[in-house]
Amino acid sequence: MMGPFDTNRATRRHFIAGAAGLAAAGSASARADNVKNLPPNVADWTRQLGQAVGVRGYGNPSKYEKDVVRRTVPWLTATPESSVSFTPLHQLDGIVTPNGLCFERHHGGIAEIDPNDYRLMLHGLVDKPLIFTLDELKRLPRINKIYFLECAANSGMEWRGAQLNGCQYTHGMVHCVQYTGVPLKLLLEQAGLKPNAKWIMVEGGDAAAMNRSIPLNKALDDCMVAYRMNGEMLRPEQGYPVRLVVPGWEGNVWVKWLRRIKVGDLPWFTREETSKYTDLLENGRARQFTFVMDAKSVITSPSPQVPVKQKGFNVISGLAWSGRGRVKRVDISLDGGRNWRTARIDGPVFDKACVRFYYEVDWNGEELLLQSRALDDTGYVQPSKDALRKIRGVNSIYHNNGIQTWALKSDGEVENVEVG
Amino acid sequence: MSRWVRPLLVVVLALAYTGAILAQEKKEAPRNYGVGHLATPEQIAGWDIDVRPDGQGGPVGQGSVKDGEKVYLDKCAACHGEFGESAGRWPQLAQGKGTLASHDPVKTVGSYFPYLSSVFDYIRRAMPFGDAESLTNDELYAVTAYVLNLNDIVDDKFVLSKETWSKVKMPNEGAFFDDDREKSEKAFWNPNPCMKDCRGPVKITGRARAVDVTPDESTQKRGME
Numbered sequence: 001m002m003g004p005f006d007t008n009r010a011t012r013r014h015f016i017a018g019a020a021g022l023a024a025a026g027s028a029s030a031r032a033d034n035v036k037n038l039p040p041n042v043a044d045w046t047r048q049l050g051q052a053v054g055v056r057g058y059g060n061p062s063k064y065e066k067d068v069v070r071r072t073v074p075w076l077t078a079t080p081e082s083s084v085s086f087t088p089l090h091q092l093d094g095i096v097t098p099n100g101l102c103f104e105r106h107h108g109g110i111a112e113i114d115p116n117d118y119r120l121m122l123h124g125l126v127d128k129p130l131i132f133t134l135d136e137l138k139r140l141p142r143i144n145k146i147y148f149l150e151c152a153a154n155s156g157m158e159w160r161g162a163q164l165n166g167c168q169y170t171h172g173m174v175h176c177v178q179y180t181g182v183p184l185k186l187l188l189e190q191a192g193l194k195p196n197a198k199w200i201m202v203e204g205g206d207a208a209a210m211n212r213s214i215p216l217n218k219a220l221d222d223c224m225v226a227y228r229m230n231g232e233m234l235r236p237e238q239g240y241p242v243r244l245v246v247p248g249w250e251g252n253v254w255v256k257w258l259r260r261i262k263v264g265d266l267p268w269f270t271r272e273e274t275s276k277y278t279d280l281l282e283n284g285r286a287r288q289f290t291f292v293m294d295a296k297s298v299i300t301s302p303s304p305q306v307p308v309k310q311k312g313f314n315v316i317s318g319l320a321w322s323g324r325g326r327v328k329r330v331d332i333s334l335d336g337g338r339n340w341r342t343a344r345i346d347g348p349v350f351d352k353a354c355v356r357f358y359y360e361v362d363w364n365g366e367e368l369l370l371q372s373r374a375l376d377d378t379g380y381v382q383p384s385k386d387a388l389r390k391i392r393g394v395n396s397i398y399h400n401n402g403i404q405t406w407a408l409k410s411d412g413e414v415e416n417v418e419v420g
Numbered sequence: 421m422s423r424w425v426r427p428l429l430v431v432v433l434a435l436a437y438t439g440a441i442l443a444q445e446k447k448e449a450p451r452n453y454g455v456g457h458l459a460t461p462e463q464i465a466g467w468d469i470d471v472r473p474d475g476q477g478g479p480v481g482q483g484s485v486k487d488g489e490k491v492y493l494d495k496c497a498a499c500h501g502e503f504g505e506s507a508g509r510w511p512q513l514a515q516g517k518g519t520l521a522s523h524d525p526v527k528t529v530g531s532y533f534p535y536l537s538s539v540f541d542y543i544r545r546a547m548p549f550g551d552a553e554s555l556t557n558d559e560l561y562a563v564t565a566y567v568l569n570l571n572d573i574v575d576d577k578f579v580l581s582k583e584t585w586s587k588v589k590m591p592n593e594g595a596f597f598d599d600d601r602e603k604s605e606k607a608f609w610n611p612n613p614c615m616k617d618c619r620g621p622v623k624i625t626g627r628a629r630a631v632d633v634t635p636d637e638s639t640q641k642r643g644m645e
Binding site for chain 1: 450451452453455456457458459463464467468469470472473499508509510520521523525527529532533534535537538539541542545546549550552553595596597598599600601604605607608609610611613614615616617618619622623624625626627628629631633634635637640641642
């Protein structure tokens, strides 16, 4: 399968084909107000009864929110079963991503697993190889944690310059969710580790049987075998009934539809940690096992899909996260990185979770170059794209955490731009 | 005090002291919750498909380049191309040698994969796409041998098996190194990043609209309930 991230050539081919049509910046078309519902008139929904309880057994968002969806970039991959859909970050606020909007990345489609037939196998360098049913996993002590999950290839299409016009596409391979599950350490203790245990291999039960190696230290530190997200059972797209949670590390190791954990003394060097998810540098050598997601942020509104509608008071809003710890501060620039001021973080700040930031402005219509930069509690400062390129070149696909620039024009439109 | 008692007392006190330290340092044994079942060897054998670079985990079987060509043409060529050149958008399996440091790197089994197991384990678990875990062990060895042959890594007469596994040397094996960001990107840790007049005049050097590859959003909406 072509990863969504082997895009350099695909993209160029696409330019030639010119098949994208008009860029779809801007919001859904504004509908005219219906004066019948406006004061002094009494609105329809006030004069008549609404739908009864129970009609909406599992409630959906309002019909007026139907354009709040995950979106795909069809030219990115050879097949939709091994592809990606993006979180509509520009239409969300706060830190928690609704379950149905969490981005998807599958390598062999969505496995639809009957929970009665679910089994987790734990074997290798252990005293007692074990199999757990879902009910058994649910009987064990459980914990609740909020973590971000970012695909290593998030922003991977932007290495060579501004390409996709919307933060959904440039940054939408991230979500932040509360997980409920069993600490992986507890499961490993049930099996008992042999003294030479150093690595684990985790494997999915989907048609790609995705497998990755994880150092035992991380497995014993904060990994979770999770079965719930935001209170309800995992969505099929997110690995129902069980996925691995690997806080702060690239999404690819958070194996979904988890069927097997094998304990070993060396890494496996699977296809997904060699041919893919290694970071090719300019000299032709590649970094491997680049697990941690560095600090990153993006202004989600305004952004190309949600332009500014009115001059005057406006709130700039965005998301920040770091795989190394807590986000400590977020700075905002209105002039493309010449001057910075500190944004206000609002809402809870958790380790390896998204934080929400705001910066309030009175906008008189002048053109702005909006940027945000995240700082974490290890002292790491989100770098500019040029600073990253200086070290890594433009071929590495993965781990692009460079500072994003949005150009705000006098008519309120916003564009993804590259600055120099 | 007799000359026996004093040393004995010292020993006893020393033992008691060590015991106290040990008791303090001794971690509580992890609790066994009695949840879960022993996995039987038969159960494990059905799922235990991973193979490591040293060949550990490889199944019994063998396959020649020649036999692999048949399997490949039948089950792989439609996507990957007759010579591994890729049919359309699917991954290219062959060629690409010498491109990794260029502007247009071509990552193939021959040009990029560091180990034989990285490709063998992947074919075993995920290929053919849409018909995973359907190849016999002999077909698996054979088709892998053929892909190696397409990359000039083994000759036309080669037969891949557990026994010949270690003879295969992948050209790009030495080109990977462990994550070194904390050293090579140390400059990104900075307790006092610049806040004022941090750079010269800023110019827009590229625009997404000029590239024009953003999808049309009007075609992607939630269905009406």
